[in-house]
Amino acid sequence: MADYEDTDDELKTPTVTIAFEYIExxxxxxxxxxxxxxxPYVPSIKMKYSRGVMHVAKGLSRKTWMGTKRSITWEYETAISFQEMLSQKPKSYRTLAVPRCVTTIFNEFFTCQIPKQVFHNTLMxxxxxxxxxxxxxxxxxxxDYWIDTNPIERFRxxxxxxxxSAPDLGELELSIAYLPTAQRxxxxxxxxxxxxxxxxxEEIHVRAILFVSGRFDEIHKSEHKNPKDETPTGFHFAKKLVxxxxxxxxxxxxxxxxxxxxxxxxxxxxxxCEVRCCDGQWSRMLATLRQPTSETYRLRPAL
Structure with missing residues (x-):
């Protein structure tokens, strides 16, 4: 399992280091x-692997019908943008999957043909x-990166x-309590x-994993729910995870x-979502021992 990262790294903006060249x-x-x-990194039970994926779409319009500069959205839920992307038949390039680290190294080279007439309308x-x-x-x-943003007549x-990434995946509300005598x-x-x-x-459940000092300690699962069990207020899981x-x-x-x-x-x-020892809910839990404290978290993408 990968080592637990310093929390300071979570405050830094993630970056990709990439070189471009266009031979006209x-x-x-x-x-x-x-x-x-x-x-952003969260500890996991197994070694994490990651890859870089580059989509190259040629011939995209950079202005609206009114002549103003437009930004391209790649959200699949936006029908017009999705259809526009499909119409340009973007080509995708993938690196090999490598172990995830604070700095994940790829070192891979790719090439593709881009006619001069669409060079200024190509988005990566x-x-x-x-x-x-x-x-x-x-x-x-x-x-998103327009490939003509910077001079690339030679490799730069x-x-x-x-x-x-922060898509709307839903929310999870949970209550947490600490029992100091039982140490649970x-x-x-x-x-x-x-x-x-x-x-x-086929079914839905909640899985909770405890890590101590970044190392896996214990895992528990709630009862399973049928997707048809959803109520107007969502899915309710009654099982206590200890x-x-x-x-x-x-x-x-x-x-x-x-x-x-x-x-x-x-x-x-x-x-x-994660309940961290430095977060508000954890602090409230320790301030009100044996009494549950609840909070709602926005769900984030995860493997």
């Missing part, structure tokens, strides 16, 4: 992705993805800021709302909560 005589666009630094979407064993990808951070390397943490009354449930999902946590470890603990759906006998995380 050959109408060839070359790029070399070197590394991604400071991408750079995505940093976590990768599952079955090659399933979850976008962690990304950025740039460090581009990435935006952390209780996770109760989990309620998931506004979930993006796959139409073919973790053993020594008093001396209270200030080094992290609880990762994931909402999981089962699709074609495979488990897929809809989204996750």
């Amino acid at each position: 005589a050959e109408q060839t666009f070359n790029f070399y992705i070197r590394r991604v630094s400071h991408a 979407k750079i995505q940093f993805c976590d990768v599952g064993r079955d090659d399933y990808e979850v976008v962690i951070a990304e950025c 390397e740039y460090e581009l800021p990435l935006t952390i 943490v209780l996770l109760t009354n989990c309620k998931a709302t506004n979930l993006r449930v796959d139409p073919t999902a 973790f053993d946590l020594m008093r001396i470890d209270v200030n080094d603990a992290l609880v990762v909560c994931q909402v999981v759906q089962k699709i074609n006998h495979r488990k897929r995380v809809i989204g996750q």
Whole structure:
């Protein structure tokens, strides 16, 4: 398992270091992705693997019908943008999956043909993805880059800021309490709302994982719910999830909560949140021992 990262790194903007070159005589666009630094990281039970994914779309309009500068959105939920992207038949390039680190090294070279007449209307979407064993990808951070933004008549390397992916995946409300005598943490009354449930999902449950000093300690799961069990107020999970946590470890603990759906006998995380020892809910829990304290978290992408 990868070492737990310093929390200071979480405050830094993730960046991708990538070099570009356009050979006009050959109408060839070359790029070399070197590394991604400071991408958000949460400990996991197994070693994490990640890859860089670059989508190159040619011939996109850079202005609206009124002549003003436009920004391209790649959100699949936006029908017009999705259709526009499909009409340009973007080509995707993927690095090999490598172990995730504070700085994830790729060092891979790619090339593609871009005619001179569409050079100024070519957009590259750079995505940093976590990768599952079955090659399933979850976008962690990304950025859009018009390839003519900077001079690239010869190879030039740039460090581009990435935006952390934050799609609307739903929310998870949970209550947490600490029993100092028994030295246990209780996770109760989990309620998931506004979930993006796959139409073919077979069941849904909450999975909670306790880490101490960045190392896996214990895992528990709630009862399973049928997607049809959703009420106007979401999915309610009544099972108590009980973790053993020594008093001396209270200030080094992290609880990762994931909402999981089962699709074609495979488990897929809809989204996750973390209850950290430096967060408000954890502080309130320690201030009101034996009494549950609740909070609602926005779910974030996870593998």
